[in-house]
Amino acid sequence: MWMTVIVASLGTYLEKLLGYLLPHSFLERESIRRMTGLLPVSLLAALVAVQTFAVDDAVSIDARLIGLTVAFIALMLRAPFIVVVFLAAISTALIRWIGWLP
Amino acid sequence: MNNSKNREIHLNALSIGLATGAYALSFGAISIASGLDFWQTQTLSLFMFTGASQFALVGVIGAGGGALVAVVTALLLGARNSLYSLSLSPVLQLRRRYVPFAAQLTIDESTGMAFKYNSSRNISRRAFFATGLSVYILWNIGTALGSLGASQLSDPGMLGLDAAIPAGFLALLWPRLVNSSPRENRKMISVAIVSALVAFLLIPILRPGLPVLASALVAVGASFMWGKKDTPCG
Incomplete structure (x- = not known):
């Protein structure tokens, strides 16, 4: 469990740091901007569905x-x-x- | 003039901090209910410090999704923070030595405030750091109280804490579905519904945790589809 906590924390920190280090022109790629906007919507909606209905790999x-x-x-x-x-x-x-x- | 502006920023930062601190209570409780201990829970709030990813990590672990799937889900949700720091960097124009510190405070709330108060570089910086610090402190206090409270319970299911998890995700999702133009909102809502449906249908087919990851393909597909339609030059 500790390994998971540490790796995930480090990873999300590097994500935050990344944007300060990349050249700003990276943002002008419309596809990247669009995808990062939609990803949380997809993942959060899927999490709602799974956490409401799943018990292991069965629907309840x-x-x-x-x-x-x-x-x-x-x-x-x-x-x-x-x-x-x-x-x-x-x-x-x-x-x-x-x-x-x- | 400048003083009243500063006071307004500080007040807003404090109230945002209090609101997020309150929902950190539920993060603390849910994390304990998912099987993490007090210090693992607190480590997430101190070092990961990005709400949706934290909820997702403990949610996937609690559902038996396994470590790798939990980490990947948290990272996919955290990818938007890269976008935030990318757009903040020309606004804040920080010196190199402040960047590692600012990076940790780069979250939904601090980014929103930095862009709301963008009349000058100094005001933006003030809004960003005041909000970031206020949320950081109160988020961590809330987490500690929530996980201490939940540690006292014998059966979290009895108190409906397992239902608090999807409710929390729905509440995190909500502002992304209702805060843009009607046309943009409709797009977001349709992506959300299709993603939820895909994940639901995959529950009996894939290992726990994977249906959520698979739903990311809906976001990828939608961004390509709308990308072609909206920008003719490509």
């Missing part, structure tokens, strides 16, 4: 989906980050406690 519909739905509504209502996460956790715990979904 469980109380996490309720939590995500509550988070979605909270975001529509412009709730701040911590409130969104808190409401998702509480609603999921509640559904489990009632015993509607695992």
Whole structure:
């Protein structure tokens, strides 16, 4: 685990540093700019899907989906980050406690 | 004039720091729930210090995705910081010896502030460093409190912490879907939906963690598709 933490931390630091060392003309490549803008959107959306539905390599519909739905509504209502996460956790715990979904 | 400007910058920096510090609480808690210990969690906030990558790393590890996949996912998410530093470098015009320090503070929030206050080099620098430092300090305090809190729990699933993870990712994704022009927002939303769908369909086919990496191909594909359409000269 430590190895993973250190390698990933070093790698993301070098990414930050890289832009200060490269010539500015690099930014004028439209394709690079576009791709770095879209990558977080793809990865974060995929993470939402996987973290909501996956249990190892199986799909499971469980109380996490309720939590995500509550988070979605909270975001529509412009709730701040911590409130969104808190409401998702509480609603999921509640559904489990009632015993509607695992 | 200059003083009120400075005060405005400092106030904004502080409130951004407080907001991110609050969501560092959830990072700390989620990281512990994913199986990292207190110091591993704190090391990520001290040295990685880029929220989405930190959440992704612990999320993939917690889902059993393996170390390599976790690192690659975190690095792909962190690639946007290279773009930030690339565009910041002519704005801040830092001396070489400050660059390693500035690099660590190059994140969504500090970059946004540096560009918001771009009337002069000094004001930009002030906005960048004030925001970067404020977020750095409060992000680390929030992480420590969150992971200490979660360490006291016996079963994180009981408190719905496993649902806090996708909710956190959705909240990180949200501003990228709603803050541009309607046309740009529609593009982002369609990329998000297709990526989520691809990852979902790949869950039973690929090893944990890989469906997320595969979804990066959607971003690559979309950027080529729209690149051709939007810039006729290519």
